[in-house]
Amino acid sequence: MGAFYFYFSLTFLAISAITNYFLRKFQNLPPTPWLPPLPIIGHLYLLKRPLHKSLAKISARYGPVQLLQIGSRRVLVVSSPSAAEECLTKNDIIFANRPRQLLAGKYLGYNYDSLVYAPYGDHWRNLRRVTTLEILSSHRLREFEPIRADEVRLMIRKLYRSWSGEAVEVQVNAMLVDLTLNAVMRMVSGKRYYYGKDDILTDEEKEKAHRFQEIVEEVFCAMSVSHIGDYLPILRWLGVSKLEKQLIALQAKRDLFMKELVEEIRCSMKNSGKRNMIQVLLSLQQTEPECYTDEMIRSIMLTILAGGTHTSICTLEWAMSLLVNNPSVLKKAHNEINSHVGHDRCVEESDMVNLPYLACIIKETLRMYPAGPLLPHESSKDCMVSGYHVPRGTMLLVNAWGIQNDPNIWGDPETFRPERFEGVEVYGDGFKLLPFGFGRRSCPGENMAMRMVGLALGSLIQCFEWGRTSKAKVDMNGGTGIALAKTIHLVAMCQPRPIMLNLLSQL
Ligand code: HEM
Incomplete structure (x- = not known):
């Protein structure tokens, strides 16, 4: 009986593989791995975590344009610069939608109404216009420069003060969370929510900080897992709804927090002086209330x-x-910063143009570990990619990680070698490097990110010596979620550089 089932399954697999092959040829669909999709799960059984690495392996084996059936979704996986270019330039409008029916888009993205998840159309265009022109424009980012500089100074001062003559162990992720969240929240609302142990707080401030930190932790947690229910809706019906309940509760908490914050700022608003992002949007609301609704303001700020x-x-x-x-x-x-900035003043954002090696370090980091390893889009019409027919409603995953770590494109891709970028000015170098995506749905925060990352990294390098806690190399495994985070957070040894002691003692 066992042998019968074995041969029956084998025959079934062979027949479906052959039928699949000829159907695809007939419809001119992109190629697919020769192992056929199984009922309900499709090709899911071929995939492991992290998804970007698994998809890169499939592409290396079967070709850079693959059409997979992942659970209920038809997914076009693109892993070559030329196919990525075709999707994000010639077919950019067609692929300007985000995939539908994503848990995060429904529950954290205001039912697909936020900038990240909204389908391409008037509403998305309006959100994108307001965000890029009013909130993240170069002019606005320059206005907020003192906030970022102040937060970086506070981080450096705190690190220096924790030093007692010997190198200290630093929980790097926790330090960066404090820095980034405080800097962004001060730009958003003028408020900080992460304090040092010497700060004296009222009970109300403590409660708000606690609430805010809890929300941030939950959001980061939601971003660190991939939601399998996005591909297998059956799991959503069968009780994975626990996750949905968590996301609903989280969204209610974040929305309420932002509602109270916007209200507080509205009540204390003056028309003059420097303004935070919420104040900018509230002023615009006064002239065009039907465009700048409260929900839109909350949605942009949470985005x-x-x-x-x-x-x-x-x-x-x-x-x-x-x-x-x-x-x-x-x-x-260290040497570059010594010669271009020196040790009498701190690194500033305006120094970045004179620190090309620091820029190469950031590019090489983004090449090896892009925070968004897969660019998720969806086609709104039938189109052609690499000569194949791609039907409407197909999810597109441009594997930025795969392209940026392909040994046929980058020599020795697993080696950290910032020098490979020396003399290379732009990101869009033949679509080999796409850490911020490309086209209509590309990242609107690139400028802000490069300022923040450059300033923070430059300052940490300028002021301190950094080392490992043991001889063993730091673990470089990466996460399994939407964003590529480290699996094990970095703990590093840190001590002030002797030439910086004088400046550090004055901060
Ligand atoms: C190192 C930091 C960052 C990286 C690597 C990054 C990367 C990305 C990537 C890969 C995408 C998707 C592009 C695509 O689908 O084609 C994206 C979208 C987006 N990013 Fe960033 N990002 C960063 C920082 C920021 C910052 C600082 C902000 C805002 C202040 C921001 C806001 C957004 C938004 C709103 C979208 C969605 C845009 C849309 O769908 O229209 N990002 N980002």
Whole structure:
């Protein structure tokens, strides 16, 4: 009986593989792995975590354009610069939608109404216009420069004060969370929510800080897992709804927090002086209330908070981990900062143009560990990619990680070598490097991210020596969620650089 089932299954697999092959040929669909999709799960059984690595392996084996059936979704996986370029330039409008029916989009993205999850159309265009022109424009980012500089100074001062003559162990992720969340929240609302142990707080401030930190932790947690229910809706019906309940509760908490914050700022608003992001939007609301609704303001602010912090924190933590594993790179960066900035003043955002090696370190970090390893889009019409027919409603995953770590494109891709970017000016170099995506849905926060990451990393390098806690190299495994975070957070040894002691003691 056992032998019968074995041969029956084998025949079934062979017949479905052959039928699949000829059906695809007939419809001119993109190629697919020769192992056929199974009922309900499709090709899911071929995939492991992290998804970007698993998809890169499939592409290396079967080709850079693959059409997979992942659970209930038809997914086009693109892993070559030329196919990525075709999707994000010639077919950019067609692929300008985000995938439908994502748990995060429904529950954290205001039912697909927020900038990240809204389908391409008038509403998305309006959100994108307001965000890029009013909130993240170069002019606005320059206005907020003193906030970022102040937060970086506070982080450096805190680190210096924790030093008692010997190198100290630093929980790098926690330090970067404090820095980034405080900087972004001060730009958003003028308020900080992460304090040092010497800060004296009222009970109300303590309660708000606690509430805020809890929300941030839960959001980061939601971003660190991939939701399998996005591909297997059956699991959603069968009781994975526990996750849905968590997301509903989290969204209610974040929305309420932001509602109270917007209300508080509205009540204390003056028309003059420097304004935070919420004040900018509330002033616009006064002239165009039907466009700048309260819900839109909350949605944009929560988008900036979630999209703008986790990604920068991940990038900074990867960069620091790479530096402690590669002391010669750290030394070269020290030398560059010594000669262009010196030790009488702190690094500033305007120094970045004179610190090309630091810029190369950031590019190389984003190449090896892009915070968004897969760019998720969806086609709104039938189109052609690499000569194949791609039906409407197909989810597109551009595997940025796969392209940026492909040994046929990048020599020795697993080696951290910032020098490979020396003399290379732009990101869009033949679509080999896409850490911020490309086209209509590309990252609107790139400028802010590069300022924040450059300033923080430059300052940490300028002021301190960094090392590992043991001889063993720092673990470089990456996460399993939407964003590429480190699996094990970095703990590093830190002590002030002797030439910086004078300046550090004055901060
Ligand atoms: C190192 C930091 C960052 C990285 C690596 C990064 C990367 C990305 C990537 C890969 C995408 C998707 C692009 C695509 O689908 O084609 C994206 C979208 C987005 N990013 Fe970033 N990002 C960073 C920082 C920021 C910051 C600081 C903000 C805001 C202040 C931000 C806001 C957004 C938003 C709103 C979207 C969605 C845009 C849309 O769908 O229209 N990001 N980002």
